Structures are given as C-alpha cells and as structure tokens.
Amino acid sequence: MRGPFRPIVWVGGATSVALLAAACGGDGGNDNTATGGGAGRSGGTATVLGCNPQNSLIPSNTTETCGGNVLDAITAKLVHYDSKTAKPENDIAEKIDMTDNQNFTVTLKKGYKFHDGTEVKAKNFVDAWNYAAYGPSAQSSGYFMEPIEGFADMQCADEKCGTKPKADKLTGLAVKDDYTFTIKTTEKVSNLPVRLGYSAFSPLPDSFFSDPKAFGEKPIGAGPFKFDSWTKNSEIKLSKFADYSGKFGGKLDAITFKIYQDASAAYNDVIAGQLDVVNQIPSSALVDDKYKQDLPDRNLSQAVGVIQSITFPPTKTDPSYADPKVRQAISMAIDRPTIAKQIFNNTREPATGWVSPVVDGYKANQCGEFCTYDKAKAKAKLDEAGGFKGGKMTLSYNADADHKPWTEATCNSIKGALGVECVATPVVDFATFRSKITSFQMKGMYRSGWQMDYPSIENFLAPLYRTKASSNTGLYSNAEFDKLLDEAAAETDAAAANAKYQQAEALLADGMPSIPTWYSTVQFGWSDKVTGVQSTAFGTIDLASLSLK
Template sequence: MRGTTRTVAVAAMSAVALLAAGCGGGSSDDSSSTDAAGGSSGGEITVFGCNPQNPLVPQNTGETCGGDVLDPVFSKLVHYDSDTAAPENDQAESIETDDNQNFTIKIKPDLKFHDGTPITAESFVKAWNYAAYAPNGMYNGYFFEPVEGFGDLQCTGTDEEDPCKGAGKAKKEEMSGLKVVDDTTFTIKTSQKVSNLPVRLGYQAFAALPDAFYDDPDAFGDKPIGSGPYKLEAWNKEQSMVLVKNEDYTGDWPGKVDKITFKIYQEVDPAYNDVLADNLDIVTSIPASALIDDKYKSDLPDRNAQKETGVIQTMTFAPEKVSPDYADPKIRQAISMAVDRDTIITQIFNNTKVAATGWVSPVVDGYKADQCGEYCTYDPAKAKALLDEAGGFKGKQITLSYNADGGHKEWTEATCNSIKQALGVDCVAKGVVDFATFRAQIGEGKMQGIFRTGWQMDYPSIENFLAPLYTTGASSNDGKYSNPEFDKLIKDAAAATDEAEANSLYQQAEALLANDMPAVPLWYNKTVMGWSNKVDNVKITAFGTVDYTAVTTK
C-alpha cells in the first residue's frame, strides 16, 4: 500500500530461519523517534487523516487512508519491526517450509477477535478464499495469486462489465492450496516455489476475519471487528475515524494511549496549522510552505522527525484505450526526461526527497541504482528530440491529476511547468477533491492523461515494488500495463531459491520498465512529520507511517 541507504536483507532467507525468532535493529536516523522512556500511558491523541477509498476491510483496502487505520486494528501472522521492517512472528507461532512451496502455519493458541470469538486456522483460510474469489471483488485478491488453485477462483469471461457471466464463471470458491489441519494449524501450497512468502504474511490482505464479516460484509466495512491493539469505535464519514485501546489484547505490541482519532482534512495546510495551535497532535505530512528553509523545524522545535522510508512517488499514464495520446513509449520517456527532479526537490521539498533513478525503493534488498537510465535524467533537448521522433504530442494539452487533500498542488504544478518548458506542450495540473474520489476515478478507468501515484511498501521486498504494480492484471496496476516478458521474470524471480539469483531476475524485470515507461519514477520519500506539545514518542516506521503503539501523551 508504503530513502536511500538502509537495506532490509530478507528476500530469500528460508522461512524457518527468518521467522523462528524475532529479529530487530536500530533506526538509521536518530531523529525518527523521541526518548522511549518519556511520556505516559493513557489519554487521547488526534491525527491527520483522509477519506478511505473503500470500506474498512483488510482484503479490500489497498491505500494509506484506510490502511493507516486498519494497521493497529488488525494483527497479522507476521509483524514488521517499526525501525527496520524486519519480519517477526505475531499471531503465528511458527511458519515452516522445507522447499519454499509447501508451508505449515501454526498460530498461537487462545487468540481472539475484538468480539471475543476465537481466531482459528479456519479464520485465515476462509478469509483468504473469500478474498481470492473474483466475484467478491476484493481489491487485494491479487495477493493470493501464488497459492495453488487461485486460477480456478478467477472469472474468465470477455465481458468487461461482468467477466463472470456464463462460461466465464469461476470454477471453484476455494483454493486447493489451502488446507485446515486443526484449530491452530493450516497449510499453504503454492503453484511454484515462492521464497519470500513468509515475508508477505504481515500485509493486511492476509489478516484473519471473524464470522461476523460473512454475516454482513457491508456493516463490517463500516465498523470492522479486528484483533489488534486498537478497536474501531466509530467512523464518522467525511469527519473522523475513532480507535479505542483493546484492553483484552494479549499480543506483544500493545497500545499506550486510550484513544486515537483520525481527523479528516481536505488539505494538509489546515492540519499543520492545527498542530501549531495544539489542536491536532500529529500531522503525517508537512505542507510545501513549511518545508521551505526548514520552516517546520523552527515552527516545531524538537517536535519533528524525518526518516528514509519505503515509499516512492511516481506519475502513471492512463491506459491506452482511455488516453491514446500517451501510448507511444517515446512520448512517455520524453515526458520523464522533461521533469527537473532535482530543482523541484530543492525548491518545493527543501531536499526532503531523493530523485528516483528507478521504480524500486533503496530501502529494500535488491535495489539497483540507475535502472531508469537516461530517461530519469533531466535533459530538455533530448526530451524534445525524442518527442519529435515520436511525431509530437497529438493532444491539446498534457494533464497531471492529483488528489487535492494531500498537499500535492505545488509539486504537480512545478512538474507541469518543467514539462511545458522542455517540450513546448501545454501542461496543466488538475486537482481532484479528495483521495477517495481520486482513486475511484482511477479504478473506474475514468482518469485521463497522467495522474499522481505513490507506493508505500506492503512488505520489505523488491518484489513488492514491481509485482503488484506492473504485472498483468495486478491489483495496483493503474495503467493496465502488460508485458509477458516482465511477467515471466517476476514469476521466475519469486521461484528462485538463491537470493542473488532472485534479485538479478527482479532487476531484469525492472529494467524492462525503462523501455515501456508505464509510470515515471519521480522521487524516493524521506517521510517528514510533526507533532503537538501534548504528545511524546512519535516514531516514523520504515513504511513511512506512525507507530501508534509507541505514542504517549505528556
């Protein structure tokens, strides 16, 4: 759903070695947290929030507005260390495999959902089958593709409105690769070897669901029943989402504050001003106006943090049938070369970003610099020559759309100005009212031209920056990119048992993106946050989120 020097070397370790015991490490940036000894438990905090795209169901949420809320509400089999993203067992007692294709999962006994019902092996298997069954329309269903039998749960019809019609109906409702052994044990068989499967299991798509979900999925989406350190007390649409501490939580990462309220804002500037006035406790993004000359550091002395995180900002081209004017890869490459990343990062972000040279964040093992080559280097003359070679831009103007509630106005306008000056083609940045509406237009195929996209890693792996975004039919493949050679390399990499071989194959797949340019890499994130005088121990995780189990009140 989430930097430049830190690596997380986990991609090809065996599941037994990886998850037999917890592993951790120190942060690479001492400014990412305050003294853990300070602060006190109890009290309430308020946080900058935004409108989720979908109902709050882990298997149907693939963006940060909903994901930030669901993370503390649902525990998963695996927990990621907040500093390093290193995986360690949470609800799983053990995850074992001898061949990276047959996995045995044992969950801890006596786990319970927030409604008091037990969490069993069946709670996972049933939820995963529901998510993978295409007619249910779960956004994160794609993540179960490695499981044997996934294809039988997919619709194969050619009707774009309803591929499940007639002969296109899914053959089965359950994957053959999932088996319940007993109340605390289930097995996974994948269609081919998947060396990093255990690492993926901390992503919210793999959360267990209670029986209450199947009784009324719509009601559950408004008030989910999870298993984490916090419970959703209320979702006041367009206003707030309120979490309260789960007093019955028995896991290793309990919350400290009693209540967390995500206040929904239409823009980040008012949220920032509320933090300055102590009317909001945490703002997870700093507006451009406060980044200039490090103004936020004087505004919030000792109450700000910056950390390199597994987040990348990109621009994605609408599918060819929606916006055919961008279909030629040379046009897309020319647009990429026309973006003066370094100047925008300096003038708009005050160097709190790092110019991207590829599609994979440097924080994960397997990252390779300069995968985009010359196409991510600002060169107005070459950009214009490449555009001319493609026959010029046939449309009236280039459009770059963004969600207006996320503080993206300044940089999208600056990016458009750079493109316009380099290519001699009019470029306009277009704001869409909020994130939910913005993502809905993309998902419905109504968004034209170019649109802002960002990726926050779901789990610490090079694969996560490639497969969900660019393989054919993937859940977050917003531009509907399809390249059989890319798909094959991704599958071969996932099956590789040697870490170096896997990384090499993933890197070969990434290099193909430079030829096709389905999305333009812009910059890697250094997440910057600020907080009020009323809270302590605000820690930025490796995913660019707040560790809500660490925050305390003063």
C-alpha cells in the same frame, strides 16, 4: 504495509515556486532520524492525522493509506513488521515451516482473540483468503492470493463476472486443525512468509461472512486497538482492546484519526495543540525548514519505503500517451533535481528507478537516461514519436493534499522542454481521485505514490506492473517482465532472486508505464502533549510507541 496496496495521499511542496528555474539543484533527501522523546505515561487519548478512506474498511479491499492506516491499528496478522527496520517477525503465527518454497505449514498461537471475543483459528485465515481470492467478491487486494494454488479457477470469466468461476475455494489452502493450516503455491515463492504481514492476509471473524457490507462500516480485527466509530469526513475513533494478547500493543487508551481536507489546516492544528501528530508537513512549512522552527524538538525527518511517480492512463482510456517514446520524452523533460530543491527543500531524492533505496535488492540508475533531465534529448525523443497527438497534456492530482505546487512545477518543466501545453488538474479529494483511477476513467497523466506493503524489491514491481495485477492501473503488460518475476520467486537464494527482479525492473524503462520522480522521506510534527513519536519504516505513525507526557 502501505501499498497494493496503498497509493499514498499526501506529498508536501513549497508554494513559493510557480515557475521552474532552468538550472540544476541539489539532490539528496534528509536522512536525519529523530524520535519524539522518551517514555510517557499509560492511558489517555491522542489525535493523529487521518484522511477519507476510499472504500469501507475490509482488509482485502483496502488499497490506500487512508483506510490502511486504520486497519494497521485494528488488525493482527500472522507476521508483524518491526516498526524501525520492517523486518518480519511472527505475530499470530507460532511458526511458519517451509521445505521447498512451495509447501508451507502455519501453526497459530492459541488464545489470540478477535474484538468480538471469538478466538482466532486456522479457519479464520483460510476463509478470509478464499473470500479475497474469489472473483465475485471483487476485492481489490485479491491479487495477493494469486500465488496460492487454485487461484485461477476462482476468477471471473468476464469483466462483470456474469459467469460463475469454476471454484470458490483455493485448493492450496487446507485446515489441519484449529491451530494449523497449510499453504501450497502454484509455483515456488521464496518470499511468501515475508508477505504475510500485509493487511490483505488478515484473518476475519465468522461474523464477517454474514454481512460483509456492515462489517466494512464497523470492522472487527484482532489487533491492539478496536474500532469504535466512523464519522464520515470527520474522524475515526479507536480504543484499546482489553483482551489483546499480542506483544505489539501500546500505551494509549484511545486514538482518533482526524480527517482533514487540507494539509495546512492539520499542521496549524498541531501548532495550536488541537491535533497531536501529523506525518506530512505542508509546502509552506518545508521552505527553509520552517517546520523545525515552528516545532522545535517536535519534528523528525526520515527516509522511508515510499516512491513517488507519475502514471500514464491505459491506452483504451487515453491513447495520447500510448507510445513509449512519448512517455520517455516526458520523463526526460522533468527537472527532478530542481523540483527536489525548490519545491521539496531537498526532502526528496530524484528517483533513478522504480524501487525504493530502503529495501534489499535496490539498484540505482535502472531508468537510465530516461530519468535524467535533458531538454534536447526529450524534444528529440518526442519528435521521434511524431510529436504529442493529444493537444495538451494534463497531470491530475487529489486536491485535498499539497500536490498543486509540484504538479504545476512539473508541468512547467515539461512545457519548457517539449513545447507542449501541460496543465496540473485537481480532483476534489483522494477517494474520488482513486475511484476514477481504479475504474479506468482518468484521462491524462496522474500522480501516484507507493508505500511498500512488505520490505522486498518484489513489492515495488509485481503489484504495480505485472499483467493484470490489482494495482496495475495503467494496465501495463510485458510477458518477459512477468516471466522474470516468476523466475525470481522460484529462487532459493536471496541474491539470485534480487538479480532477477533487477532484470525485470530494467525492462520498465522500455515501456515506461510510469515515471519515477523521487524517493521519499517523511516529515513529522507533533504537539507538546505527546511523546514517543516515531515513524515506521513505512512512513506511518508508530502507534505502539506513541503516548501522552
């Protein structure tokens, strides 16, 4: 649910390390799982950590966690992901029938309502998906509709969409009656039902289409909480939807996402009782597990479907990193074990590939030697490429989160191995940072993170590295990689599909479009006013379980 797509905003690091030690450290992440107490009372308001959304809150145009976390609370989809296992189960869908992995019939539950009181019907899904897929709509998650027949004819013929597309409707969607619609995909897609719980597939009320811009400032969903207000740079308020008929509601009457520009400030507010839950712990509190001392019996650490990485700019934006050998050299120059130990206090596990270990299909060591720290091999690989021709290297990060320590340590490691100047470079906030990336204006390397949208190996590959995929911000393109993704999607056997996806992942080591750095665990802290604090498998706060004592 947090991915294409939702690049993530926060990462903790320890401020005590300015320079990297040369030796190797431990690797493992902390897999200890905890929850914040038992059943609490119904009612009341809780405050949770929030951040500035990059865009207005339209489901098909929200591709990052700041807006995505809010949308997850106010939207309902055909499918809901279990908070602990991420296993999909029907929500608005009564059933999803498929016969050949290419033709699907969706039957809706009756009586499911939007927050404006109108009923959710088949046309609300079909209209929403057509809007997302239509090129002139310029929706960042429109790519999710690509498997549906007719998608290609709805795309712009040029970058500015000056030429109207051939069609404005997906031929693969058809409304049969108020509660039934069909989906036909261009090719076979074995995991399509699993994908349908992602926010891009949310239904939209009829009122959306009269003024999408206004809707984005005050969105209407069909989820357990409804949108109340958004004070920019300050807070987003939600309240319980009285007519919610689903089975995934919660006990709270209201939730406020308090927007912070600094992870330490949010953490200190939790300690002071001014904020109820944070799902990120700042660097200083990770050192020696200080957060466990600050918040005894009010903390948790859990492995989640999140991977951290460093992405390279498109060649047209910055040709300095175009040679895959340069990228491979940089990757081998990063001392992941030492950073995991000294910066993250072993709350991160050094990554050996591009797919999180929590999903079915994960295979270790897909990156091979290129994700193994080796100063000599790194320098030799850079020399093989003819050296670095861009002067100094830069590694950009959003300054409204705790990325400075690890980016500086990473640059120190690169400089120590390659003998090339590397500078950790802050960008004022996450919204600005992401805007520079998605408009292809970001020069140099930049931090990236991926929180799975749905529990599949495919979700860590296709949205990020398929040619022209919506979250392929480095503009990587490999025809053989794309072909393997298509072959995997056509497989009816899960093991056979995973094997194809694994072959595709292995190809990434050749082009190195990004550097896998570490797999994430999530650390939570909470005030003494709340109970039932749990993390979802996606690393987000499980709002359904949260309540006041």
